[in-house]
Amino acid sequence: MRINRFLAEQGVASRRGADEIVAAGRVTINGKVAQAGDKVTPSDVVALDGRELSHSVKYEYYLLNKPKGCVCTVSDERTERPRKTVMDFLPAGAGRVFPVGRLDYDTEGLLILTNDGALAYRLTAPQTEIPKTYLVKVEGSMTAVQLNRLREGVEIGKGVVTKKCRVNVIETDKSYTKLHVTLTEGKNHEVRRMFEVVGKPVQFLKRIKLGELTLRGLGRGECRKLSAEEVFYLQNL
Ligand code: URA
Numbered sequence: 607m608r609i610n611r612f613l614a615e616q617g618v619a620s621r622r623g624a625d626e627i628v629a630a631g632r633v634t635i636n637g638k639v640a641q642a643g644d645k646v647t648p649s650d651v652v653a654l655d656g657r658e659l660s661h662s663v664k665y666e667y668y669l670l671n672k673p674k675g676c677v678c679t680v681s682d683e684r685t686e687r688p689r690k691t692v693m694d695f696l697p698a699g700a701g702r703v704f705p706v707g708r709l710d711y712d713t714e715g716l717l718i719l720t721n722d723g724a725l726a727y728r729l730t731a732p733q734t735e736i737p738k739t740y741l742v743k744v745e746g747s748m749t750a751v752q753l754n755r756l757r758e759g760v761e762i763g764k765g766v767v768t769k770k771c772r773v774n775v776i777e778t779d780k781s782y783t784k785l786h787v788t789l790t791e792g793k794n795h796e797v798r799r800m801f802e803v804v805g806k807p808v809q810f811l812k813r814i815k816l817g818e819l820t821l822r823g824l825g826r827g828e829c830r831k832l833s834a835e836e837v838f839y840l841q842n843l
Contacts, residue, residue: 748804
């Protein structure tokens with residue numbers, strides 16, 4: 607593998623950043639200063655600023671209770687007045703992780719951040735059908751017809767129909783209804799678009815579960831490392 611990719615996978619820098627580090631002469635391969643484009647194999651000794659780098663990638667896994675009002679990207683693309691991102695909630699010293707999937711700017715809740723691309727793929731690939739549960743609040747009450755339309759699938763765009771899903775009312779009174787909605791897919795703005803279609807715009811949206819993983823004990827804006835058991839659970843979901 608090329609030296610810049612190796613450095614990026616170690617979490618040292620982005621690929622472009624890694625090029626600059628190499629160009630600055632800070633990297634050696636088997637004691638010789640590395641050049642851009644050099645390749646490394648697992649038997650090579652690679653060092654940055656004289657410190658040897660391990661060949662095994664150190665994966666990191668975080669669980670964030672995302673608050674609303676931040677974007678699910680590594681950096682906000684808006685250059686003027688960039689918005690807060692989910693990266694702002696990581697603990698100091700966290701590696702170069704990235705958010706797994708997206709929650710909207712105004713959506714709260716459970717978000718995994720990791721540098722493990724294989725797990726990220728598993729959790730977001732449509733064919734794995736991993737259940738994700740949302741707490742939804744809408745104004746007023748909902749009819750059985752509206753609920754059943756959501757359960758059976760609704761057309762949220764030209765030819766885009768949602769899969770069957772679980773929808774349960776958990777609390778209702780004259781002014782609002784709270785529901786749990788469990789989806790096994792993740793189309794863009796899916797929950798909001800589904801409820802728009804049945805005439806009940808979402809007032810509040812929070813992801814509360816991924817499989818059986820919950821946010822228990824984690825306040826809004828708090829972030830913690832996943833335990834080895836939790837990582838194993840997600841890898842085998
Ligand atoms: N569905 C949405 O509409 N928004 C989210 O953030 C997640 C699921």
